[in-house]
Amino acid sequence: MLALNAHLRVWVAAEPADFRCSIDGLARRVRQKLAQDPFSGGVFVFCNRRRTAVKLLVYDGQGFWFCQKRLSQGHYRFWPQEAPGKLLAAHALAVLLSGGDYAAAGGIPE
Numbered sequence: 001m002l003a004l005n006a007h008l009r010v011w012v013a014a015e016p017a018d019f020r021c022s023i024d025g026l027a028r029r030v031r032q033k034l035a036q037d038p039f040s041g042g043v044f045v046f047c048n049r050r051r052t053a054v055k056l057l058v059y060d061g062q063g064f065w066f067c068q069k070r071l072s073q074g075h076y077r078f079w080p081q082e083a084p085g086k087l088l089a090a091h092a093l094a095v096l097l098s099g100g101d102y103a104a105a106g107g108i109p110e
Contacts, residue, residue, distance in 0.1 A: 008090040009042035012080050017046035019053065023064045026057045033084045038064075043093065051075040054097065069097060078102060 011034055017026065026046060027038040036042065044057045053070040078101040080086035092102040 008093075009040070010045065010088040010090055010093045011036055011042055011085050012045045012088055012096065013047075013085040014080050014083050015085075016049040016051070017055065019048045019055065019068075023057065023066050026055065026066075027064070030057065035084070045093070045096070047076060047079055051077075051079055071099070074099070 011030075013029070013034060015033065017029060021029065026044065029046070030036050030038040030044050034044065036044070038044065038057065039059045041059055041061070046055045046057070047053065052075045053068060054076065056065070056067040058065045076096070076099055078096065078099075080088075080102075088096065088102055096102045
C-alpha cells in the first residue's frame with residue numbers, strides 16, 4: 001500500500017519514458033536521468049510520449065511496486081517540463097494523476 005504523507009518524496013521525470021521498460025529499466029532511468037537512488041523509498045513517476053499514461057515506481061523495503069495508469073481519453077495537460085525532473089509535494093501526486101495542475105495546488109515543496 002502506498003501511503004501519501006508529507007514525508008513522501010515524489011520525483012516526476014520530465015522526459016517521456018519508453019513504456020516497454022520494466023522495473024529494472026525504470027530503476028536504471030532513476031539513477032541515470034534523475035540522479036536518485038531507486039531504493040530510497042521515494043515515488044518516481046514517468047509518462048509516455050503522448051502523456052496518456054503514467055508509471056509509478058517505488059521501493060517499500062521488501063521489493064518494488066510498479067503501477068500504471070492509462071487514461072481512457074485525453075492526456076495529462078500539466079506535466080513538469082524542468083529537466084531532468086521535479087520534486088513534488090506528496091499531495092500534488094494525487095492532483096497530477098487526476099489530470100490537474102500540480103503547481104496551482106501548491107505541489108512544489110519548500
